[in-house]
Amino acid sequence: MRRILIIDDEDDIREVAALSLEATAGWNITTASSGLEGIRTAATAEPKPDAILMDVMMPGMDGPTAFRQMQQTPGVAGIPVILLTAKVQGIDQRRFAGLGVAAVLFKPFDPLALAAQIAKVLGWTEVLAPQHSLLE
Amino acid sequence: MPDEPDASAAAAATAARISASLDALWVRNLPIILARLELFDRAAAAAHSRHLQDDLRMEAASAAHKLAGSMGMFGHAQATMIARELERTLLAPAPDPDSVTTLSTQLRAALPLP
Numbered sequence: 257m258r259r260i261l262i263i264d265d266e267d268d269i270r271e272v273a274a275l276s277l278e279a280t281a282g283w284n285i286t287t288a289s290s291g292l293e294g295i296r297t298a299a300t301a302e303p304k305p306d307a308i309l310m311d312v313m314m315p316g317m318d319g320p321t322a323f324r325q326m327q328q329t330p331g332v333a334g335i336p337v338i339l340l341t342a343k344v345q346g347i348d349q350r351r352f353a354g355l356g357v358a359a360v361l362f363k364p365f366d367p368l369a370l371a372a373q374i375a376k377v378l379g380w381t382e383v384l385a386p387q388h389s390l391l392e
Numbered sequence: 393m394p395d396e397p398d399a400s401a402a403a404a405a406t407a408a409r410i411s412a413s414l415d416a417l418w419v420r421n422l423p424i425i426l427a428r429l430e431l432f433d434r435a436a437a438a439a440h441s442r443h444l445q446d447d448l449r450m451e452a453a454s455a456a457h458k459l460a461g462s463m464g465m466f467g468h469a470q471a472t473m474i475a476r477e478l479e480r481t482l483l484a485p486a487p488d489p490d491s492v493t494t495l496s497t498q499l500r501a502a503l504p505l506p
Contacts, residue, residue, distance in 0.1 A: 268465075269462060275413050279410055280406055313457060344476070363460070363462065364462055364465040365465060367410050
């Protein structure tokens with residue numbers, strides 16, 4: 257079973273993303289509401305998450321800053337990080353991708369498609385059951 | 393294919409479960425959404441009176457950003473687009489007051505509010 261850590265300061269995003277990944281993929285989900293909490297959670301988790309899904313714009317420590325700190329944290333550095341952002345302009349996408357994260361996904365996400373998107377960008381080959389889109 | 397009806401039924405059940413949870417979450421989040429819409433109204437009023445300070449402008453831009461990132465998740469794609477445009481407008485040093493007013497009015501109209 258895949259383990260995902262979701263880091264986002266917005267309660268509704270954490271809740272919907274967690275529900276989405278649990279319901280559609282059966283993944284085990286942990287959440288954190290800030291970059292700092294996310295780093296601590298990842299560092300102390302056993303077993304480690306298979307991936308981290310992290311918001312970009314968060315108060316205090318933003319996603320890119322948290323990512324850079326994760327790269328310096330033993331046991332966390334090797335965990336693939338996917339940034340989640342509502343910024344859709346090309347310049348922002350390039351900046352985020354240039355950080356060295358595994359992928360950048362965009363908000364708003366389709367709750368029924370999020371697991372498949374994550375699996376695709378990380379090259380996970382498990383077969384996820386086909387889902388109907390809610391966003392039609 | 394014998395598995396297809398089961399897979400389809402399971403997918404439908406998952407979609408229904410998520411949809412129900414989204415509906416409940418929408419109701420719980422309404423106070424936050426309404427507060428953000430009121431923030432846009434305050435920013436628009438301040439812009440019209442040429443007293444839109446940077447802290448209010450950036451707070452409103454941040455709120456628009458949050459709505460842009462979440463409204464589509466609830467199925468309100470139009471609201472996401474409007475919120476995105478509102479964020480872009482508010483990020484300008486001197487946002488056009490009429491644009492702020494129009495966009496916040498459009499945003500209210502695009503959402504199922506009480």
